[in-house]
Amino acid sequence: MMSSQAFISFSGVSKSYDGIHAVVEELDLDVARGEFLSLLGPSGSGKTTTLMMLAGFESPTDGTILLDGKRLNDTPPHRRDIGMVFQNYALFPHMTIAQNVAFPLSVRKLSRSEQKVRVQRALDMVELGHLAARHPAQLSGGQQQRVALARALVFEPRVVLMDEPLGALDKRLRETMQYEIMRLHRELGLTIVYVTHDQSEALTMSDRVAVFSDGRIQQVAAPTELYENAQNAFVANFVGENNDLCGHVSAIEGEWATLMLAGGTAIRGRCGSGLAVGEAAMLALRPERAALTGASDAGSADVRNVLAATVRELVYCGDHHRVHLALADGERLIVKVPNTQRQDLPLLGAATCVVWRGDDCKVLAVPPVRRPAASPGRSVSASSSTISPPVTGVTRV
Structure with missing residues (x-):
């Protein structure tokens, strides 16, 4: 449903190319005026199709898309007043930079004098006014x-859409462009819908992030909420880095849940939705929230969870060390240890304890896995589980 303050609204929007499989399914999403919203998800999750429907390059199979209260479904792309930035730049190689930026204005039949003023202003915004006479091949x-980006902004659109615009750049340049886009968003009050599969990029740049999987939004929230309070196992594993420890729920007490691991060790964390005693679940723990300590120091009052472990690998990462641990029951765990002179690292093969607070982790339900139907003449074992726990250890995408 569209809220009274929504500038862009998707209501019950679905998209199918074959009439059977939905690429986007029953999407409800509102974007506020001036908001920077990122659509984050793996390939094939529906994020780019959602962006293309908003741009007008794809038509929804069902549902309604509104911009400032007006229905967009049947409005052609060039009449939506939306700017678009693509990953491959899509510049005309035979035109100068000024001519490329002026192209949207010429299509809208603005006068040459007005075009010149706007082009100069747009190029100055991205600090390229001195390169107006060059061609794209002469630029980095x-x-x-x-x-x-200047071309997308030159006609002063109400919305700017970006489809993985920094994917082709190296790390340093990508970070520079992130801050450039953030600056323009802040100074111009732009409404930006940004597609990316890079979760670090989404967390850095966005007011809110919508996480997609299998054509549906799994969670939409501010970056801090998304990282600190994932609603389900997919979000916990996809956004950032996560240790997932699998077991069964043995108790639920108010805001706390106890997870019994395969080896019989009980660990506690904040209680996620949809948990039930006896059901499979996983505990989500960020590697930087855990610490290493000796067995004699593991009984501190503020520590809720303590697991014995063996150091299997030490990896130097500059500002931190990654310590790979093996637990007694075969589970794997990674702890990030800050690189400080006062931090002693354990030796490879040494026994240690990993500790973390209960409010730094969350117990989440494991989603059911769709299994293929049995072929004719073949029976399905009554003991086949409909719940499949995720692969243990750290998930990093």
Whole structure:
């Protein structure tokens, strides 16, 4: 449902190319005016299709898309007043930079004098006014992306859509462009819908992030809420880095749940939705929230969870060390240890204890897995489980 303050609204929107399989399914999503919203998810999750439906390059099979209260479903792309930035820049190689940026204005039949003023203003915004006479081949990748951004902004659109615009840039340049886009968003008050599969990028740039999987939104929230309070196992594993310890729920007490691991050890964490005693679940724990300590120090009053472990691998990562641990029951765990002079690292093969607070982790239900129907003449074992726990250890995407 659209809220009274929604600037963009998807209501019951679905998209299917074959009439059978939905690429996007029953999407309800509101975007506020001036908001920076990122659509985050793996390939095939429906995020780009959602963006293309908003741009007008795809039509929804069902549902309604509204912009500022007006229905967009049947409005052609060039009449939606939406700017678009693509990953491959999509610049005309035979045109100068100024001509590329002026193209949307010429399509809208603005006068040459007005075009000149707007083009100069747009290029100055991205600090490329001095390169107006060059051609795209004479610019670096980052400069070309700035030109694409200027072209999307030059006609002063109500919304700017970005489809993985920084994916082709190297790490340093990508980070520079992230701050450039954030600056323009802040200074111009733009409404931006941004598609990415890079969760770090989404957390850095966005006011809110919508996490997609299998054509549906799994969670939409501010970056801090998304990282600290994932609603389900998919979000916990996809956003950031996560240790997932699998077991069965042995008790639920108010806001707390106890998870019994395969080896018989009980650990506690904040209680996620949909949990039931006796059902399979996983405990989500960020590697930076755990610490290593000796057995004699593991009984502190503020520590709720203590597990014995053996150091299997030490990896130097500059600002921190990654300590790979093996638990007694075969589970694997990673702890990030800050690189400080006062931090002593354990030796490879040494016994240690990993400790963390109960409110730094969360017990989440394990989603059911759809299994293929049995072929004719073949029976399905009555003991076949409909619940399949995720792969243990750290999930990093």
